[in-house]
Amino acid sequence: MSDRTPLTPRTPPTPRTPLTSRARRPLLATAGVLLLCALPLYAEAYWLQIGLFAMAAAIGAIGLNLLSGGAGQLSLGHAFFLAVGAYGYAWLAGEPGPGLPAPLALVLAVCLAGVAGGLFSPVSGRVRGIYLGVATLALVFIGHHVMLNAESVTGGYNGRAVAPFELFGFSFTGQDPELLVLGVPFGAEERLWYLGLTLLAVAWFTARNILRGRPGRAMAAVRDSEVAASVMGVPVARYRSAAFVVSSMYAGLSGALIALAFRRIVPDYFGLVLSIDYLAMIVIGGLGSVGGAVAGAAFVTALPLVMARYADALPIVDEPGGPGHVVGPTEAARYLYGAAIIVVLRYAPGGLAGLLRRRPARARPEPSPTGTDPAAGAAPPLGTGPHVTPLPVPSAQRKESRP
Amino acid sequence: MSATVPPPPPPLTVTDLTVRFAGLVALDAVGFTVRPGTVHALIGPNGAGKSTCFNVLSGVCRPASGSVRLGEHELTRLAPHRIAGLGVARTFQNIVTTAGTVADNLMLGRHGLTKAGFASAALRLPHAVREQRTHLRRAREFAELTGLGALFDTPVGLLSYGDRKRVELARALCLEPRVLLLDEPVAGMNGAERDRMAEVVRTVRAELGLSVVLVEHDMGLVMRLADEVTVLDFGRRIAGGTPEQVRNDPAVLRAYLGTPATADPKPSTAPDATPPHAAPSGADQESPA
Numbered sequence: 001m002s003d004r005t006p007l008t009p010r011t012p013p014t015p016r017t018p019l020t021s022r023a024r025r026p027l028l029a030t031a032g033v034l035l036l037c038a039l040p041l042y043a044e045a046y047w048l049q050i051g052l053f054a055m056a057a058a059i060g061a062i063g064l065n066l067l068s069g070g071a072g073q074l075s076l077g078h079a080f081f082l083a084v085g086a087y088g089y090a091w092l093a094g095e096p097g098p099g100l101p102a103p104l105a106l107v108l109a110v111c112l113a114g115v116a117g118g119l120f121s122p123v124s125g126r127v128r129g130i131y132l133g134v135a136t137l138a139l140v141f142i143g144h145h146v147m148l149n150a151e152s153v154t155g156g157y158n159g160r161a162v163a164p165f166e167l168f169g170f171s172f173t174g175q176d177p178e179l180l181v182l183g184v185p186f187g188a189e190e191r192l193w194y195l196g197l198t199l200l201a202v203a204w205f206t207a208r209n210i211l212r213g214r215p216g217r218a219m220a221a222v223r224d225s226e227v228a229a230s231v232m233g234v235p236v237a238r239y240r241s242a243a244f245v246v247s248s249m250y251a252g253l254s255g256a257l258i259a260l261a262f263r264r265i266v267p268d269y270f271g272l273v274l275s276i277d278y279l280a281m282i283v284i285g286g287l288g289s290v291g292g293a294v295a296g297a298a299f300v301t302a303l304p305l306v307m308a309r310y311a312d313a314l315p316i317v318d319e320p321g322g323p324g325h326v327v328g329p330t331e332a333a334r335y336l337y338g339a340a341i342i343v344v345l346r347y348a349p350g351g352l353a354g355l356l357r358r359r360p361a362r363a364r365p366e367p368s369p370t371g372t373d374p375a376a377g378a379a380p381p382l383g384t385g386p387h388v389t390p391l392p393v394p395s396a397q398r399k400e401s402r403p
Numbered sequence: 404m405s406a407t408v409p410p411p412p413p414p415l416t417v418t419d420l421t422v423r424f425a426g427l428v429a430l431d432a433v434g435f436t437v438r439p440g441t442v443h444a445l446i447g448p449n450g451a452g453k454s455t456c457f458n459v460l461s462g463v464c465r466p467a468s469g470s471v472r473l474g475e476h477e478l479t480r481l482a483p484h485r486i487a488g489l490g491v492a493r494t495f496q497n498i499v500t501t502a503g504t505v506a507d508n509l510m511l512g513r514h515g516l517t518k519a520g521f522a523s524a525a526l527r528l529p530h531a532v533r534e535q536r537t538h539l540r541r542a543r544e545f546a547e548l549t550g551l552g553a554l555f556d557t558p559v560g561l562l563s564y565g566d567r568k569r570v571e572l573a574r575a576l577c578l579e580p581r582v583l584l585l586d587e588p589v590a591g592m593n594g595a596e597r598d599r600m601a602e603v604v605r606t607v608r609a610e611l612g613l614s615v616v617l618v619e620h621d622m623g624l625v626m627r628l629a630d631e632v633t634v635l636d637f638g639r640r641i642a643g644g645t646p647e648q649v650r651n652d653p654a655v656l657r658a659y660l661g662t663p664a665t666a667d668p669k670p671s672t673a674p675d676a677t678p679p680h681a682a683p684s685g686a687d688q689e690s691p692a
Binding site for chain 1: 461462463482483484486487488492493495499500501502503507510511512514515517519520521524525526527531534535574578
């Protein structure tokens with residue numbers, strides 16, 4: 001190829017996303033955050049409660065999405081870690097229990113869930129994909145058994161009350177001190193709303209950074225090709241178990257927030273169905289996407305509650321025990337999101353996040369990309385490129401390889 | 404800047420390497436040495452054991468016996484990521500890229516050289532951000548070198564076959580390897596792309612002073628690039644030496660072209676009666692030496 005010059009199509013990269021959509025995103029995000037912050041001023045407690053559950057679920061779904069979407073590992077044991085977080089918080093902050101300050105108890109509950117995930121690491125590091133899903137199934141049943149029987153901690157079948165959350169004397173779960181914002185009295189729902197919003201923001205921020213950073217790339221490599229990951233220097237087992245631990249910690253935080261929203265936790269809530277709900281959330285929302293997990297969580301959590309609210313206005317659906325009862329709102333919601341999963345898998349494999357992200361395929365800067373086209377090889381000759389300079393590698397990292 | 408040439412990589416010595424897959428002997432007491440800073444080609448007909456050999460070198464596959472030494476390190480007992488940490492990088496015969504952009508793939512190659520863990524990445528601690536920035540710059544250098552500069556932020560899934568092959572090479576280079584294992588780097592490429600790939604290999608070897616082990620069916624490329632050639636057939640080392648020596652070695656000719664009918668103790672005239680491995684497939688001889 002001596003006649004390279006007429007064929008040099010490699011132009012400098014052009015901005016591939018239109019500037020408008022790039023500029024619009026932060027704007028939309030800011031508007032969304034403002035709306036969420038203002039909502040307690042307008043919405044009634046019922047809706048705030050729904051929102052709170054959705055936010056708590058969203059944190060858990062973000063965690064599961066790190067594991068499943070990020071590292072390609074399936075977990076059916078998410079409910080177990082939610083329970084660890086919920087009961088962990090309730091016990092650490094309450095009576096019976098050490099009665100620690102609530103924020104400390106919250107942090108410790110998250111760590112406790114992480115430790116529980118870490119204890120499972122001999123399994124989670126070795127078992128891959130769907131097989132891990134089967135293995136984690138056991139956790140749900142073990143957890144349920146413990147919750148029923150460790151009565152001094154969990155309160156047994158009837159569950160236990162959850163200690164209120166207080167930060168510097170400000171109660172998030174009561175009326176103390178009285179708070180009136182723009183004429184709206186701030187009760188437990190309003191206060192917890194902001195706590196949930198803050199925790200969700202933290203979860204969102206950290207998860208996004210993890211996925212975009214070094215651990216996220218390593219997890220993606222483990223997911224896409226174990227062999228490629230390992231020869232690129234990624235310790236596969238360690239990343240599998242680390243992803244599991246991190247996912248458990250998100251679940252723990254989610255569980256603690258759920259406990260605060262419920263004010264009372266019972267073992268039956270943390271069953272297998274809850275684990276499956278979380279899987280539904282991340283599938284509907286979009287595997288591997290933080291925003292998708294949040295959207296999926298909102299959808300799956302809010303749907304039954306909203307349907308219950310409007311049960312009498314909906315055909316077929318009514319309150320259980322009503323005349324001519326056909327299907328209750330919870331079941332109806334389950335059918336609906338079952339259908340949603342099928343629709344998503346069939347028509348939008350990227351989930352809700354994938355639908356939003358769908359834009360025209362990024363144009364290649366090169367006109368003929370095929371391997372058979374001579375133009376593809378007509379890049380500028382090597383001499384013109386920047387030279388590779390010898391390694392700026394810290395000596396400590398290479399020490400062991402030297403004789 | 405390039406005045407300070409890094410110290411030469413330690414020699415890579417393979418001795419008596421034997422790999423069995425449930426009765427099938429994929430490698431049978433194979434031995435060769437990759438001298439520091441040379442290009443060592445591993446050739447042979449399909450099924451000769453070249454890729455298996457690579458799998459052992461990179462730790463993906465455990466041998467039944469034998470040893471692979473890089474300097475003072477015995478590689479056969481190490482996990483793949485430890486071997487990568489010693490500066491052994493490889494590409495794959497079938498392209499194995501991960502999701503994300505070219506930059507993401509290249510940064511994966513920097514994994515062992517970077518430190519940011521879950522916590523520091525999650526909180527965007529200053530050192531993690533700084534580390535990411537520095538290493539991204541370095542990754543971009545390798546992208547430029549391999550001709551991927553303009554595609555740095557393009558999702559790998561949108562790239563052509565040849566470009567993805569280049570991503571693999573660039574990713575391997577991102578490990579700052581001392582030994583680079585290239586498994587059929589130009590398979591499926593056209594002439595210009597092959598030339599370019601050969602040029603890249605020559606450049607990195609000259610500038611970074613690394614050793615290259617090359618598995619390739621393109622004999623023209625092998626003859627041009629390699630300092631030394633080892634020929635495998637049915638898991639055995641049947642010849643070795645300079646490209647010149649190997650080209651004229653009767654054993655090599657026999658493996659590639661089959662035995663002349665007259666010299667065969669049991670003459671068989673029908674072409675399909677020759678042993679399957681001896682009949683070169685089209686892929687073996689894409690461009691005869």
